[in-house]
Amino acid sequence: MIILSNSAEVMLNTPRIYASIAQFLAVFFYIKYSSKKYSNNITIGISIISLIVFVLFHHWALTWPLDLWIFGMFLSFVLMFLNVFLLTKYSVLVSSYITILAFIISELVASITWQLEYFLIVNNFNDFVNVLVYSPLKLYDYNLSISIIMIIMYALFFALLNPFEKRYQHNLKGFDVKINDLMTAIVTAILVFSISNFSFLNINSPISSTGAMEIFYIRTLVNLVGFILLYSLREHNYSAQKTLEVDLMKRMLDNQYNQYQVSMKSIDTINRKYHDLKHYIELIKNELDYEKKIAHITEFENSIKSVENTYHTNNREIDVIINSKEESLRENNINITVVANAEKLNFISTIDIVSIFSNAIDNAIDSLKLVKDNNKRLLKLAIVEEKGFIIIKMENYYETQIKIDKGRFLTTKLDDTYHGYGIRSMQHAVEKYNGMLTIDTKNNWFTVVIAIPLPTQ
Amino acid sequence: MILNVAIVEDDAESVKLLKSYFIRYQRENQNIAFEFYIFDDGVKIISNFKPIYDIILLDIEMEITDGLRTAEIIRETDRKVIIIFVTNMPQYAIKGYSVNATNYLLKPLPYFAFSEEISKSIERIKREKQNKNIIIKTENSIKKIDSDEILFIESIKHDLIIHTEQDFFEIRDTLKKYEDILQDYNFNRANNSYLINLKHVKGVEQDFALVGNHKLKIARSKKKQFMEHLVNYLGEKV
Numbered sequence: 149m150i151i152l153s154n155s156a157e158v159m160l161n162t163p164r165i166y167a168s169i170a171q172f173l174a175v176f177f178y179i180k181y182s183s184k185k186y187s188n189n190i191t192i193g194i195s196i197i198s199l200i201v202f203v204l205f206h207h208w209a210l211t212w213p214l215d216l217w218i219f220g221m222f223l224s225f226v227l228m229f230l231n232v233f234l235l236t237k238y239s240v241l242v243s244s245y246i247t248i249l250a251f252i253i254s255e256l257v258a259s260i261t262w263q264l265e266y267f268l269i270v271n272n273f274n275d276f277v278n279v280l281v282y283s284p285l286k287l288y289d290y291n292l293s294i295s296i297i298m299i300i301m302y303a304l305f306f307a308l309l310n311p312f313e314k315r316y317q318h319n320l321k322g323f324d325v326k327i328n329d330l331m332t333a334i335v336t337a338i339l340v341f342s343i344s345n346f347s348f349l350n351i352n353s354p355i356s357s358t359g360a361m362e363i364f365y366i367r368t369l370v371n372l373v374g375f376i377l378l379y380s381l382r383e384h385n386y387s388a389q390k391t392l393e394v395d396l397m398k399r400m401l402d403n404q405y406n407q408y409q410v411s412m413k414s415i416d417t418i419n420r421k422y423h424d425l426k427h428y429i430e431l432i433k434n435e436l437d438y439e440k441k442i443a444h445i446t447e448f449e450n451s452i453k454s455v456e457n458t459y460h461t462n463n464r465e466i467d468v469i470i471n472s473k474e475e476s477l478r479e480n481n482i483n484i485t486v487v488a489n490a491e492k493l494n495f496i497s498t499i500d501i502v503s504i505f506s507n508a509i510d511n512a513i514d515s516l517k518l519v520k521d522n523n524k525r526l527l528k529l530a531i532v533e534e535k536g537f538i539i540i541k542m543e544n545y546y547e548t549q550i551k552i553d554k555g556r557f558l559t560t561k562l563d564d565t566y567h568g569y570g571i572r573s574m575q576h577a578v579e580k581y582n583g584m585l586t587i588d589t590k591n592n593w594f595t596v597v598i599a600i601p602l603p604t605q
Numbered sequence: 606m607i608l609n610v611a612i613v614e615d616d617a618e619s620v621k622l623l624k625s626y627f628i629r630y631q632r633e634n635q636n637i638a639f640e641f642y643i644f645d646d647g648v649k650i651i652s653n654f655k656p657i658y659d660i661i662l663l664d665i666e667m668e669i670t671d672g673l674r675t676a677e678i679i680r681e682t683d684r685k686v687i688i689i690f691v692t693n694m695p696q697y698a699i700k701g702y703s704v705n706a707t708n709y710l711l712k713p714l715p716y717f718a719f720s721e722e723i724s725k726s727i728e729r730i731k732r733e734k735q736n737k738n739i740i741i742k743t744e745n746s747i748k749k750i751d752s753d754e755i756l757f758i759e760s761i762k763h764d765l766i767i768h769t770e771q772d773f774f775e776i777r778d779t780l781k782k783y784e785d786i787l788q789d790y791n792f793n794r795a796n797n798s799y800l801i802n803l804k805h806v807k808g809v810e811q812d813f814a815l816v817g818n819h820k821l822k823i824a825r826s827k828k829k830q831f832m833e834h835l836v837n838y839l840g841e842k843v
Contacts, residue, residue, distance in 0.1 A: 458696050483718065485709050487701040523715040530707040530843050536808030539836075541707075541843045545721070584836045591724075597840030599832075601809065 162262040164206035165292055170258040170302065171224060172199045174250035175231050177306055181317045182236040182246070191235055198231045207292065218345070225251055238323065245325045248333040249378060252340060253309070256371035259344075261301040263364040268297070312379070316386055324385065333378060340374035397573050404506040405499060408465070411472035461531060463490035465501045470529075473509045480513060481522040488531035493538055495603055500577040504540070507570040508596060512544040515594060519547050533602070540598040547592065574598075608730070609657055611642040613650050613675065614664040614691065619712070620645075623662060623691070626719045633720075637727065647675030656683035660726055663706075665692040673697065676704035685733065687726045707843050732841070737790055739783075741767065741776050748774065752790050756817045758783055758800040770817065791838050795823040795831045803838045 176195050184191050205227060209220040228250055233243040268281050280297040344367040435441040459470045470486060477484050493501065509527075516525045528543045571587075574596075578585045583600035610627060614620050620643055627639045642658065644650040647670030650661075661679065665672035676688050690698045690709035698709040710722055737752040750769065759766045760780040767774045784794050791803040795814060799821050807815040812828065814821045823831050 459699060460696065461699065483711060485695065485711060486699050487707045487709065488699060489702045521717070523717045526718055526721065528708060530702070532702045532707060532843055534839050534842070535806060537836075537839065539839050539843055541840050584832045586833055586836050586840065588837070588840075595840065597836055597843075599836040599839060604810070 162258045163293075164210055165203060165294060166258045166262055166298060167254065168202040168206040168224070169199075169294065169298075170254035170261075171228055171250065172202045173302060173306060174254040174257070175228050175247070177253075177309065177313070178246045178250055179232060179235050181313050182232075182238060182323070185235055185237050194235060195231075198227075202227060203292075221341070221345075241327065241330055242323050242325045245330045245333055246323060248330075248337045252337060252371060252374045252378060255340070255344070256368070256375050257302060257305045259364070259368045259371050260305075261298050263361075263368050264301065265295060265297055266364065267361065316382060324389065329381065329385070332381060336374050336377050340370050344370040393569065393572075397569050397576070400569060401499065401503055401573060404502050407472065408468060408498075408502050408506070412468050415468060415471070459486050459488075461486065461488035461490040463493050463501070465498050466490050466493070466505055466531075469502065469505045469509070473513070476513055477527070480517055480525065482513060482516050482525045482527050484527045484529065486529045488529060489533065490531045490538075492533060492602055493531070493600075496577075496581060496600070500580060503577040504574050504598065507574045508540075508542045511570050512542060512594070515546045515548075516544050519545060536602055537599040538602060540600075541595065543593050543595045545592055546589075546594045606636060606727075606731075607638045607640055608659040608727070609642065610639045611644065611650060611658045611661040613644045613647055613661065613667070613672070615645050615667050616664070617645075619664070619691070622714070623719075626714075626716055627723075629716065630720055630723055647671060651675055651678045654679060654682055656686065658683075658686050659730055660687045660689065660723070662689050662691050662710075665690055665694050665697050673700060673704065676701075676706060680704050687729065689722060689726070729841075735790070737787065739786065741774055743774055743776060750774070752787055752792075752802070753804065755792075755802050756805045756819070757802060757821060758792075760798045760800075768817070768819070791834070793831055793834045795821065795827055797824065803835055806835060809835070 172195075175198075179191065179195070186194070202224070205224060209216075209224075212220055225247065229243060229247040232238070232246050232250070233240065236243065236246075238246070265281050268277050272278075280300075281295045429445060432441055432444045435444065458474070459467055461467055461470070466488070470484075496504075508529075512527050516527060519525050524545050524547075526543075526545045528541075530539075530541045532539050571585075575585050578598050578600060581600045583598055585596065585598045588595040588597070612620055612623050614623070624641060624643075627641070631637055631639055642650075646667050647663070651670065663672040663676060667675075670678075672690055672692070676690075679686065679688065684705070688701075688704060688706040690701060690706055691712060691714065692698050692709060693712040695709075695711065701707060701709055708722060708725070710718060738749050739752060741748050741750060750767065754769045756768045756770060758780060759768065763777060765776050765778050765780060765783070767776065780794070780798070780800055784792065784800055787800070793801050793803055795801050801814055801816055801821060805816050807817075809815070809823075809832070810820070812823050812825065814823055814831070
C-alpha cells in the first residue's frame with residue numbers, strides 16, 4: 149500500500165532523531181511542571197535514560213518495514229506516556245492528556261525545524277547558512293546527526309512555550325483535566341496525525357522536489373492547528389477558572405462583610421442599652437429596700453459585663469471582628485490572647501481589614517477545631533509597630549499535616565480549595581498596601597506574619 | 606543553660622503553681638535549669654532593679670504597683686528581658702505592646718500553654734545570645750567585631766568596608782565569604798555590593814533600606830527576598 153522508497157522517506161519524513169529529541173524535550177518540559185513522584189535528581193536521571201531509549205527506539209524503528217510506520221509512531225506515543233506516567237503523580241487520564249500535548253508539540257517543533265532545514269539545504273545559500281545545517285556526525289551516520297539550527301529552533305520553541313505554562317501552572321492547580329478535555333485532545337490528535345501523515349503516505353510515485361515543500365507545509369500547518377486548538381482550550385479553561393476564583397473570593401468577602409456589619413449593628417445597640425442600664429442602676433441605687441437593691445445591681449452589672457467588649461485594639465473594625473468571633477472561639481474552647489495596637493491601621497479600608505482578620509481568625513478556628521486536647525487550642529494575635537511597618541502576627545497550634553501546594557497553603561479542611569482562597573484573599577488585600585505576607589509552619593505552630601509599611605506623612 | 610526567672614505575683618497559690626510548672630519543664634528538658642526570684646508585689650522588684658533576669662512572669666493586678674506599671678519601669682533599664690504577663694484580665698494584657706510584651710498567659714493556666722510559651726522564650730533568648738565574633742585583619746592590627754554591631758558590609762572592587770555604628774574597617778576579602786559566614790545571623794544580600802544586617806534596618810523607603818545614617822539601594826531582583834527575610838525577622842521578634 150505504501151510505496152515509498154527509502155530515500156524518499158529519508159528526505160520527506162522528519163529525521164527520526166529530530167522526532168525523538170523533540171518527543172523527549174516535550175515530555176520533559178511537562179514533567180518539569182508536574183507534581184513529580186521522585187526527587188529532582190532521580191527524575192533527571194530517569195529522563196536521561198528515557199532520552200536514550202527514545203533515540204534507540206527510533207533508530208531501531210528505521211529498520212522496520214514501512215508498513216509498520218504507523219504502528220511505530222503509536223509505540224513511541226506509548227513510550228512517552230510511560231515516561232510521564234512513571235515520573236509524575238498523575239492518573240492515567242491526566243498522563244494521557246499530557247502525552248497528547250507533548251506528542252503534538254513534538255510533531256510541530258520537529259516538523260517546523262525540518263522544513264526550515266530542508267529549505268536551507270535545498271537553496272544552498274551561503275557558508276554561514278551551511279554552518280547552521282551542518283553537523284559533524286552527518287558523514288558518519290546521517291540518521292543520528294543533529295544540526296545547529298535544530299538546537300536553536302528547539303531551544304527557542306520551548307523558551308517561548310515556557311511563560312504560557314508558567315501562567316497556567318501558577319494559577320491552576322497543576323493540570324486540571326477533565327474527561328471531556330481528554331476526549332477533545334484525543335480527537336484532535338487523531339485528526340492531526342492522520343491528516344498530516346495521510347498526504348505524506350499516500351504519495352504513489354517518487355515525488356519531485358517542488359512537491360516536498362508543500363508536503364512539509366501541510367504537515368507543519370496541521371500540527372500548528374492542533375497545537376492552537378489544544379492551547380486555546382487550555383486558555384479557555386484557565387480564564388474560566390480565574391473568573392470562578394474571583395467570584396468565589398468576592399462572595400466570601402461579601403459574606404464576611406455582611407457578618408461584620410451585623411455585629412457592628414449589634415454592638416451599637418448594646419452600647420445604647422449600656423447607657424440605659426447605667427441610668428437604671430442610678431435609679432436602683434435609690435431603692436430603699438437594701439436586699440432588693442443589691443440583687444438588682446448585681447444582676448444588671450453582670451448583664452453589662454457579658455456584653456462588654458473584651459478586646460480594644462484601638463481600631464474599631466478589628467475590635468468588632470475579634471469580638472464577633474468570640475462566641476465561636478468560646479464554643480470551640482479556643483484560648484485566644486490578643487496584644488494589639490492597631491491605631492495606625494486606619495489607612496486600610498474596612499473591606500480589607502475584614503478580609504485580613506476574618507480570614508485569619510476563621511482559618512485558625514478551623515485548624516484548631518481539629519486539635520483534640522482542648523488545652524492545646526491556643527491562638528495568639530499580636531499587632532505592633534516596628535521599623536515603619538505594622539506587623540500583624542497570628543499564630544495557632546496545629547496537629548494535622550498541612551498540605552503545601554506550590555507555595556499555596558491548603559489546610560486539612562475538607563473543602564481545601566475554599567480554604568486556599570482565604571489565604572489568597574488575605575494576600576490580595578495585603579498586597580494592595582505594598583505589604584507582605586509570610587507563612588511558617590514549624591514546631592506545630594501555624595504562623596502568619598503580615599508586614600504593611602506605614603504611609604509616610 | 607541556666608535561666609534566671611522572676612515571678613512577680615501576690616497570690617501564693619499561683620506562685621506555687623508556676624514554680625511547679627517550671628520544675629516540670631526543667632525535668633522534661635534536660636539542658637535547661639531555672640533559678641527563681643519571687644516577689645509578691647511589683648514594687649519589690651523595681652526597687653533596686655538589676656537587669657539579671659532572662660524571663661519575668663508578671664501578674665497584672667497587684668496591690669501597690671500593678672503589672673503594667675512595673676513593666677514600664679523595668680523597661681527603662683532592661684530592654685531585652687522577656688516579660689510575660691500572667692493574668693485573668695485580657696483587657697489589660699492587650700496593652701502589652703507598650704512594654705514589648707507581646708504574649709501573655711491566661712489564668713487558669715494549663716501546663717501546655719505555659720510550656721509552649723517558655724519554649725518560645727528560650728528559643729528567643731538563644732537567638733539573642735548567638736552573636737558571632739569575626740576577626741578581621743586591617744593594615745596594622747587584628748580586630749574582633751561582634752556581628753551584632755555591624756550595620757552592613759560594602760564591597761568596592763576587591764575591598765570590603767565593614768560599617769559599624771561608630772566606625773568602619775577596610776579589608777581585602779570577598780562579600781560572598783562573609784555572606785556564608787553570617788548566613789545564620791540575619792544578614793541579607795540586598796544588592797551585589799551590600800550585605801545588610803537586618804537588625805539595624807530602620808525602615809524601607811521604596812527601593813532603599815535605611816540603615817544607620819545610610820540609604821542602601823535594594824536591587825530590584827532582590828527586593829522580594831529581602832522583604833520576605835525582613836518580615837520573617839520582624840515576625841520572630843514579635
